[in-house]
Amino acid sequence: EPEVTQTPSHQVTQMGQEVILRCVPISNHLYFYWYRQILGQKVEFLVSFYNNEISEKSEIFDDQFSVERPDGSNFTLKIRSTKLEDSAMYFCASSLAGGKNSPLHFGNGTRLTVT
Amino acid sequence: SQKIEQNSEALNIQEGKTATLTCNYTNYSPAYLQWYRQDPGRGPVFLLLIRENEKEKRKERLKVTFDTTLKQSLFHITASQPADSATYLCALLGFGNEKLTFGTGTRLTIIP
8 A cells, every 4th residue: 555655764953953854645645744743742733735835834834844845756844943842753644635535644754853 | 722632641441342532622613524543653544534514434343423513523443452552533624724633632542
């Protein structure tokens, strides 16, 4: 069964550094998402992406964050200047037809540790 | 503010019994409700989707109900097995948007 893959599985970075988290969504899916989960807390929406543009974003997704689908297969999340509070598990997800009609398929996440 | 609450942080159920998990929401008019399973260190895995005009959905040993008057969904696992032990998340989606919002989750343990 096709799956969403995320790399790396674990990223350690110093405060103030830029990180790029990478995702390969399921190939025929049209909707893409990033979520994050701080340890012991709930899964939080960051951003949704459709038709090569952001369709929605949360208040967490400020100017430090950006997303890109550079080549039709990868979907990336960039954090420009990481803060300690960015430490979390970041999940990429994709959906064939959007959450109304089809489930979200999640990857197994990238654990980001900011020191 | 919008809130999605799941009945308890942890629930222990004897193997073979039915586990019932509750999802309550306030200040929200969801069009769609989804249930996911999350194992430690893994991403959520989709289980069931129910629309606001549907009362009940079933899939094998799973059943979901959606009561928009009570603002509540119930998730049942019948004939529970130790392999059903996981955290279960409910998630709501409103009309006209793609922001799937998750509840806090219930950690279910099935005791052999």
